[in-house]
Amino acid sequence: MRAGLNSLQTRLIGHKAVMDRPRELALLLLFLGHVITALEVPLDLPQPPTITHQSPKDYIIDPRENIVIHCEAKGKPHPSFSWTRNGTHFDMDKDPKVLMKPHSGTLVMDISGGERAEAYEGVYQCSAHNELGTAVSNSIVLRQSRSPLWSKERVSPIIAQKGQSLILHCRPPAGLPPPIIFWMDNNFQRLPQSRRVSQALNGDLYFSNVQPEDSRSNYICYARFPHTQTIQQKQPISVRVLDNKPVDERAPVFMVPSESVSFKMVLRGEILEMETAEMQCIFVAVMSLIFSFSPTPAISWVKHNSEIPSGRASFLSFDKTLRITDVSEADAGEYRCIANNPGVWKETPSYSPRSRWAPAPFTRVTPPTKVLAPKEMGIIMCRAAGTQQPSIRWLMNGLPIENAPKDPSRSVEGDTLIFSEVQTGSSAVYQCNASNQYGYLLSNAFVSVLAEPPRVLTPPNIVYQVIMNKPMLLECVTFGSPLACFSLFKRHLSETIHRWIIRPDERRKLTMSCTNALLCVTLSGSRITEAFSSVVSLPSEPTRILRPPEYREVQRNRDVVFECKAKHDPSLVPTMTWLKDDGELPDDERFRVDSDSLTITDVTESDAGMYTCIMNTTLDQDSASAQLTVVEQPGAPTDLELTDPGARSIQLTWTPGEEHNSPIKKFLIQYEDALHQSGVWHNLTEVPGTKTTAHLKLSPYVHYSFRVLALNDVGFSRPSMPSHQYRTSPAAPDENPTEVKGHGTEHNNLVITWKPLMPLQANGPGLQYKVMWRQQGIEKDWTSVSVANVSKFVVSGTPTFVPYEVMVQALNDYGLGPKPGAVIRYSGEDFPSAAPGDVRVLVLNSTLAEARWSPVSPESVRGRLQGYKVHYQRERSLHRHNSHHSKQSTEIFSPNKTSGKLPDLLPYSVYSLRVTAFNGRGEGPSSIPQRFETPEGVPGVPSFFKVSALDLDSLTLEWGPPHERNGRLTGYTFKYQIDSKNDLGLLEELDLLSNQSSFTLHNLPHSTRYKFYISARTQRGVGPTLTEEAVTVLDRAMVSPQVDIATQGWFIGLMSAIALLILILLIICFIKRNKGGKYPVKEKEDAHGDPEIQPMKEDDITFGEYSDEDRKPLKGSRTPSSGTVKRDGSDDSLVDYGDSGDTQFNEDGSFIGQYSGRSDRDATHDSSEPPSPVNAMNSFV
Secondary structure, eight states: OHHHHHHHHHHHHHSOOOOOOOOSOOOEEEEEEOOOTTOOOOTTSOEEEEEEEEOOSEEEEOTTSOEEEOEEEEEESOOEEEEEETTEEOOGGGOTTEEEOTTSOOEEEOOTTSOOGGGGOEEEEEEEEETTEEEEOOOEEEEEOBOOOOOOOOOOOEEEETTOOEEEOOOOOOOBSOOEEEEEOTTSOBOOOOSSEEEOTTSOEEESSOOGGGOEEEEEEEEEETTTTEEEEOOOEEEEEEOOSOBOOOOEEEEOOTTOOSEEEEOTTSOEEEEOOEEEEOOOOSTTOOBSOOOOOEEEEEETTBOOOTTTEEEETTTTEEEEOSOOGGGOEEEEEEEEOTTOSSOOOOBOOEEEEEEOOEEEEEOSEEEEOTTOOEEEEEEEEOSSOOEEEEEETTEEGGGSOOOTTEEEETTEEEEOSOOTTOOEEEEEEEEETTEEEEEEEEEEEOOEEEEEOSOSSEEEEOOTTOEEEOOOOEEEESOOOEEEEEEOTTOOEEEEEEOTTOEEEEEEOSSEEEEEEEEETTEEEEEEEEEEEOOSOOOEEEEOOOOEEEETTSOEEEEOEEEOOTTSOOEEEEEETTEEOOSOTTEEEOSSEEEEOSOOGGGOEEEEEEEEOSSOEEEEEEEEEEEOSOOOOEEEEEESOOSSEEEEEEEOOOOTTSOOOEEEEEEEETTTEEEEEEEEEEEETTOOEEEEEOOSSOEEEEEEEEEOSSOBOOOOOOOOOEEOOOOOOSSOOEEEEEEOSSTTEEEEEEEOOOHHHHOSSSOEEEEEEEETTTOOSOEEEEEOSOSEEEEESOOTTOEEEEEEEEEETTEEOOOOOOEEEEOOOOOOOOOOEEEEEEEEETTEEEEEEEOOOHHHHOSOOOEEEEEEEEEEESSTTOOOOOOOEEEEEOTTOSEEEEOSOOSSEEEEEEEEEEOSSOBOOOOOOEEEEOOOOOOOOEEEEEEEEEOSSOEEEEEEEESOOOSOOOEEEEEEEEBOSSOBOOOEEEEEOTTOOEEEEOSOOSSOEEEEEEEEEETTEEOOOEEEEEEOOSOGGGGSOOOOGGGOHHHHHHHHHHHHHHHHHHHHHHHHHHTTOOOHHHHHHHTTTOTTSOOOSOOOOOOOOOOTTTTSOOTTOOOOTTSSOOOOSOOOOSGGGSSSTTOOBOTTSOBTTSSSOOOHHHHTOOOOOOOOHHHHHHHHO
């Protein structure tokens, strides 16, 4: 390796770099550089200590757990640790409960034995030492968490008038840290909050204006102490809201908490929360009118001479709290909160409590690590800023620098340490302490004096896989003291070497061909001290997004899908990542990321923004973005104002609400009439979305309140807050009732009705209606009557159905309405007095007839003739089997008709018919009933059709006559054909007699499917067809009647006999056992000398031996001691029942061969002697 480096060095010094000829290869862009702002010293070199982890400055502990104070540091050699407490050395050896973790400075104080945590409270500071210096931690103030009890107090009930402001004080105990405050009832349900009711940062509950629904007896303030996880509660507060006085309107008033301040200090990087005083906004009434509502003001925030930071600012508690995160010096300034009620008639003055903010001191030490070679120079700066300029104090190894050993190479100039011609051994850790009246900050920086040759820290033989024509970062991390340049060489297969020399502070963009061996070396002067090589390989396929996401506009609460389809090199593993506004997607289950899409469900307005899909591989990436616009109904208009009041007009002006990304198309103006219909809103007019003013036409005697709704493509907004009330003066009515009608409910009256005026049309109090009538052409004078609160009047004693002139006029306490026009209406009708005459019937066919009649005279109508009704009913059928009545049917015909068709009649039936005239009152008398007959029709479908018998070559079918014969049946039409899988065979047709109900087809091929058709006939034709299918069988056995054997008499008798026999055998067995009986053969053996037993003829046959199992006695039997059955002098033998002398017993005592055939020897014997019934019984048992 060393020889190769020397050869390479010679070639570099003696020759200038030669560029390759242009080659048709892809180009690769390399970014080379060396970052020195955060120099990392190799771990094998000496370095002073550096604090890597420490507990927070204000360290609050849980008194129930062991105390752990963190202090971790690194250095070479590894540092040792020591602690101070309250400014003096903390000797851990004196307290056995305190120990330090090995290889660490972390303290652990064991208080599990009952020690009090407060005994260890104090200010702690950790020091990390090694031979090169000392690093110190922040001063850590250790305090135990405290959750004091709530002080006992007696809470008196609070009584407030509706519309007044109210504060419910919490005043929790001062815990450490401060408790978390929330309000609930005694059922542990959180109390609802709104713009009107909200909780302040100090825990108090503010009511801008109380309402009757705020009355409750269980307002309870709870305090939760985080460290001890305890919850304490205040005594319940009872609030009762009275609603017995009107509420006047007043300008907004700020209710400022007692501990509120208008000047706030926040450390840089912390969170600033500013709270507006909760507001009561009650307005002064205009025109001495008194109203019963107290609108809650709207709240907004502004920053004086600047903008509130949009990305870090949020508005909480219904815009009453401004919260700014990651505070910086740019956030210093004056913040103003403005309260405004849009419901005032004239402009409302806005009040703005001011809050100023200024940062406490912060420091920036650059650089935090300084490595110098002997004889070099360098500086360390400590930049600090604050509202009050902080003072800078330098320390060295934890001690004031003025008390440190003198070093001529070191000097202090304010906030800067200057080092010149440093010497080996002057390494140290320096601390910068910046402080003012608001606090302090401590920063460590170490200076290490080293003399080290350059080295390459990047591991060798790294393979870089890159994308064609894309930039890449080639790492070449080096270290040396003093700093050295490094070089990159490119070697082709032709051994030509390209060289680039890069300074330590340089970053260069280079161009090279596809695949190369790269060599990174460090130079010290003209010598190469160390080198490493890498290989660059180049895939050909860059990652590209083929289908980028597209712009989406979606309504709130809907779903949206972004697609993102990409292509990448097959050898690389892709990863799809989605961003929102260049940040991570919200941690919300509504966001679902699939392989090539992003789905957002239940979209909210906060989801709007720029969405970016990034297709990442290990080498490159491609991205595409699309905007999501969330549209919804526009915001409610605000700041309603009434101007230019007139007797019957007024000007309404408003401020549009937010469009929510969808332009406003129009505004709808509604009104409420508090005098006549309080709480009901009516549409008044519409104006285009570009206007914010409307000239409204009004009616007299109305107490108007107005509100405005905005409409965009999504829908209507919420209504605006109502305007103040505007009352118009009364006047005489401008119009009369409409829809004036008249009719009679009896033959001697006239009921006059009309549509009453709306309250808005009354124009004044005392609304009445003047009803006027006279008989047309008969009476000259009008009869009139005035009525109120009704919409009809009945005129009695009128002639039957005569015309009347009718008028209805409106009037009130301020006069009559305009003169009305007369309408002609008729008095009541009476029933017609005569029936139609000359009624006759013409039968057209079996289901249709025509009725004819003569009209009634006009005098007999006694009203307005509305038509004729023909009532007809089927009395019976002409067929003797169908004789029943059906329900009555009615056909209605117009007054000018004297005939009409009667449809849907049933054939071959007798009908009766009568005709009446009718008017608005009802029907007159009926005509004389007329009877007529309908002719025959085609019959209905047969009542049933089935196959009753099957055989190899025949089928028998049965059917029933139709329920609706509709005449005399003349026969049946029977058809059949073969029904194969592919098609139907030739259709055969037979005519059958009317009294026939079955038919058998013979000589049919077996196993063939047939389709059958049957229909009934009358003289009028053939009725509808009924179908059936059947298959001839393959085997005659298949058509044998299936008999259930269990129901046959012989089977039942046989089973009864067998059961009886079994019962007898069981009884005999039971009797013999109770007597101590034995097996039959055993009985014969035991009875050897019994002379009463007669020997059998064959006495020379012996018994076989018993098996072991056979020797087991039955209950009550005895077994010989010899274990075998010996032949005795008995003449009884079993040969007659066995095959040979080898006959054996079964296990149950029976013997084998008892019922088997005789042996050859016995076959010569012609013995007709039957078997012994005793032996047979015993063998069965």
